[in-house]
Amino acid sequence: MTLTTRDILLFCAVFGLIAATGFFQSWNVALGIFNMGLISAIMALGVNMQWGYAGLFNVGVMGFVALGGLGAVLVSMPPVPDAWAAGGLRLIVALLAGAATIVAAIQTWKRMGKGLARTAAMIAILVIGLVIFRSLFDGAVEAIERVDPAVSGYLGGLGLPIVLSWPVGGALAAGAAWMIGKTALGLRSDYLAIATLGIAEIVIAVLKNEDWLARGVKNVIGLPRPVPYEIDLQRDPDFVERAASWGADVATASAITVKLAYAGLFLTVLVLILVAAQLALNSPWGRMMRAIRDNEVAAEAMGKDVTKRHLQVFILGSAVCGLAGAMMTTLDGQLVPSAYQPLRFTFLVWVMVIVGGSGNNFGAILGGFLIWYLWVMVEPLGQTLIGLVTAGMADGSWLKDHLIDSTAYMRLLTMGVVLLVVLRFSPRGLIPER
Amino acid sequence: MDLLNAVVALLNFVIVPAVAYGSQLALGALGVTLIYGILRFSNFAHGDTMAFGAMATILATWGLQAGGVSLGPLPTALLALPVGIAATALLVLATDKLVYKFYRAQKAKPVILVIVSMGVMFVMNGLVRFIIGVDDQQFADGARFVISARDFREMTGLDEGLAIRTATVITVVVAGICVAALFWFLNHTRTGKSMRAFSDNEDLALLSGINPERVVAITWIIVAALATIAGVLYGLDKGFKPFTYFQLLLPIFAAAIVGGLGSPLGAIAGGFLIAFSEVTITYAFKKVATYVLPEALEPQGLVQLLSTDYKFAVSFAILVVVLLFRPTGLFQGKAV
Numbered sequence: 001m002t003l004t005t006r007d008i009l010l011f012c013a014v015f016g017l018i019a020a021t022g023f024f025q026s027w028n029v030a031l032g033i034f035n036m037g038l039i040s041a042i043m044a045l046g047v048n049m050q051w052g053y054a055g056l057f058n059v060g061v062m063g064f065v066a067l068g069g070l071g072a073v074l075v076s077m078p079p080v081p082d083a084w085a086a087g088g089l090r091l092i093v094a095l096l097a098g099a100a101t102i103v104a105a106i107q108t109w110k111r112m113g114k115g116l117a118r119t120a121a122m123i124a125i126l127v128i129g130l131v132i133f134r135s136l137f138d139g140a141v142e143a144i145e146r147v148d149p150a151v152s153g154y155l156g157g158l159g160l161p162i163v164l165s166w167p168v169g170g171a172l173a174a175g176a177a178w179m180i181g182k183t184a185l186g187l188r189s190d191y192l193a194i195a196t197l198g199i200a201e202i203v204i205a206v207l208k209n210e211d212w213l214a215r216g217v218k219n220v221i222g223l224p225r226p227v228p229y230e231i232d233l234q235r236d237p238d239f240v241e242r243a244a245s246w247g248a249d250v251a252t253a254s255a256i257t258v259k260l261a262y263a264g265l266f267l268t269v270l271v272l273i274l275v276a277a278q279l280a281l282n283s284p285w286g287r288m289m290r291a292i293r294d295n296e297v298a299a300e301a302m303g304k305d306v307t308k309r310h311l312q313v314f315i316l317g318s319a320v321c322g323l324a325g326a327m328m329t330t331l332d333g334q335l336v337p338s339a340y341q342p343l344r345f346t347f348l349v350w351v352m353v354i355v356g357g358s359g360n361n362f363g364a365i366l367g368g369f370l371i372w373y374l375w376v377m378v379e380p381l382g383q384t385l386i387g388l389v390t391a392g393m394a395d396g397s398w399l400k401d402h403l404i405d406s407t408a409y410m411r412l413l414t415m416g417v418v419l420l421v422v423l424r425f426s427p428r429g430l431i432p433e434r
Numbered sequence: 435m436d437l438l439n440a441v442v443a444l445l446n447f448v449i450v451p452a453v454a455y456g457s458q459l460a461l462g463a464l465g466v467t468l469i470y471g472i473l474r475f476s477n478f479a480h481g482d483t484m485a486f487g488a489m490a491t492i493l494a495t496w497g498l499q500a501g502g503v504s505l506g507p508l509p510t511a512l513l514a515l516p517v518g519i520a521a522t523a524l525l526v527l528a529t530d531k532l533v534y535k536f537y538r539a540q541k542a543k544p545v546i547l548v549i550v551s552m553g554v555m556f557v558m559n560g561l562v563r564f565i566i567g568v569d570d571q572q573f574a575d576g577a578r579f580v581i582s583a584r585d586f587r588e589m590t591g592l593d594e595g596l597a598i599r600t601a602t603v604i605t606v607v608v609a610g611i612c613v614a615a616l617f618w619f620l621n622h623t624r625t626g627k628s629m630r631a632f633s634d635n636e637d638l639a640l641l642s643g644i645n646p647e648r649v650v651a652i653t654w655i656i657v658a659a660l661a662t663i664a665g666v667l668y669g670l671d672k673g674f675k676p677f678t679y680f681q682l683l684l685p686i687f688a689a690a691i692v693g694g695l696g697s698p699l700g701a702i703a704g705g706f707l708i709a710f711s712e713v714t715i716t717y718a719f720k721k722v723a724t725y726v727l728p729e730a731l732e733p734q735g736l737v738q739l740l741s742t743d744y745k746f747a748v749s750f751a752i753l754v755v756v757l758l759f760r761p762t763g764l765f766q767g768k769a770v
Binding site: 055057059130138183184187188189190191193194195197198199201202205208209342343347350354405406409410411412413414415416417419420423424 | 475476478533536544545546548549550552553554555556557558559560561563564565567568680681683684687688691735739741743744746747749750753754757758761
């Protein structure tokens with residue numbers, strides 16, 4: 001499982017493209033693309049574990065990424081003591097009551113004999129539990145959201161360093177994946193797709209509407225950063241001196257230093273995950289996963305518990321997506337629930353995996369960088385193209401205005417066409433599985 | 435009198451909207467279930483096919499309106515429907531020829547076709563946004579109400595009004611006609627019977643001389659018609675916005691799976707089940723409760739089980755329950 005010359009050339013070509021942006025536009029832009037490329041590559045690795053190793057179709061990447069972002073807020077933001085005093089305890093009791101209700105209902109279903117009595121008991125437990133939950137929960141939420149709604153109105157986080165939130169984000173996503181996997185795995189492959197589509201929509205709805213959790217559509221801004229702020233660097237005399245010795249102006253130098261620091265952090269995570277993923281793929285476990293993917297019936301005949309293995313790899317892959325989501329929120333420095341669009345987060349990551357080469361970790365990484373670069377670059381290219389097309393038309397004609405207004409949607413079309421063409425003519429992707 | 439008021443309030447805010455929404459979902463789910471039965475994959479592009487059909491119809495409607503054509507009290511969009519259906523049918527037939535046919539010939543795994551349909555969704559979504567933009571479009575014209583709330587109150591002397599919108603009536607009538615026509619077609623025509631045979635057992639159908647490409651082409655045309663009609667009805671009822679059609683995908687799939695993928699009757703039942711649950715669970719029952727309950731028991735809150743923002747959670751929860759307890763759906767579809 002080594003890289004061939006061709007693979008290395010492909011990687012060089014993609015990094016060359018990004019470097020060209022640095023030479024011809026600005027290094028700030030190029031590093032921005034590189035950083036998001038790193039995060040995209042990690043997301044693609046997560047989806048590749050699910051699809052490439054095991055053939056599981058996850059259409060809810062967006063939901064897991066958003067859960068990672070929630071993890072970043074919950075870990076890093078300072079707690080809001082007034083909100084905790086107003087209703088924190090009551091809220092936690094309410095959530096515990098809700099969880100206890102569900103556990104009790106499940107246990108009743110499992111323990112009692114089949115029949116009308118069982119159904120009636122379960123419904124009774126659910127109804128009583130819901131009434132208790134709502135009576136505690138509604139009051140707590142109201143009290144918390146009334147605490148200074150313009151700046152907080154939520155419980156805040158734990159006030160810990162934000163880097164700690166990355167594994168936490170992964171764990172949140174893993175928990176959601178466990179719930180989905182438990183219900184939908186073991187049934188037809190399409191059902192998992194539809195269930196993940198649903199959970200992603202619900203995660204986003206929760207983020208948008210539960211103000212006590214992460215301020216909803218009011219957004220959480222100003223997350224603490226793991227790297228220094230540009231403004232502090234610019235005030236630091238040492239840094240100013242060094243910038244002068246490089247012959248760059250202070251503002252650019254500080255922006256680039258910050259981006260490089262992020263790049264170092266993200267690169268470390270990417271390399272760690274890549275090494276782990278490669279080791280797993282080449283271990284007996286990885287061979288078993290691929291055997292299951294290629295022939296479930298045969299693997300089952302060999303005594304492998306297909307559903308359990310699927311659940312395992314589904315949780316792992318989702319956790320990686322959650323981790324990447326927490327990293328992305330760290331990079332953005334804010335959590336904006338309305339920014340989570342399925343086309344941008346779920347389907348773009350899928351294009352990355354398919355184009356890069358499903359089943360190959362290096363392929364997923366290459367796809368992550370390449371597709372992210374294209375996603376950023378298609379828009380200016382599209383504008384140029386439309387500019388050329390419309391150059392001959394009269395100014396102010398409705399068609400010209402309409403075409404110019406619509407360039408923003410060019411990239412959806414382009415990405416769709418790229419996906420279809422790759423699937424049709426080169427289904428194994430740029431760096432195929434070996 | 436209070437009881438009557440409660441019934442009218444319930445009719446006005448729960449039953450009438452749920453019947454309209456249920457008809458739209460049922461038409462959408464019928465399309466999904468037909469594709470599943472004949473072509474054997476879950477078509478993720480269905481929501482955007484609906485959006486495309488609605489868009490084509492809107493463009494034709496604008497053309498008609500500019501030409502001064504109108505249907506009087508009925509929305510002009512009904513007249514434009516055939517144009518929309520034709521455009522959508524051409525689009526899906528072209529997609530089938532360019533994209534799906536290759537995988538069918540290869541006998542690719544269903545999950546590959548699902549991914550391919552995702553790519554198609556991407557392209558259609560881009561196409562719709564490229565042509566009409568992402569904004570809300572209002573294209574309903576003609577009379578807005580059959581009975582407005584005020585007329586109803588004056589007529590009956592009740593406190594509560596029952597408003598019946600033209601869009602609601604049209605939705606129910608058109609959906610009824612479509613479903614009747616579809617079932618007649620499937621059960622009584624030669625082509626319809628060959629489609630059912632193909633869905634039940636592909637090999638036997640091929641053996642008895644059924645032309646598979648013809649069956650597939652007819653399926654796509656029917657699906658295009660259903661999707662366009664569903665999209666236009668939804669647009670007339672709630673306004674056209676490309677993104678909402680993508681979001682409809684979840685309730686539509688939930689409806690099709692709850693009824694049993696591949697079962698047309700199940701798709702209709704599923705559509706209404708999902709719609710009624712969604713509306714009932716997200717409706718604030720305070721008003722109804724105030725009429726029915728004695729004053730001492732009057733509720734403090736809104737008596738709303740779930741805020742309307744979580745209506746997707748309802749279809750999702752129903753989906754999960756069905757997957758857990760009866761994965762083949764209520765009407766024994768073919769999927770396990």
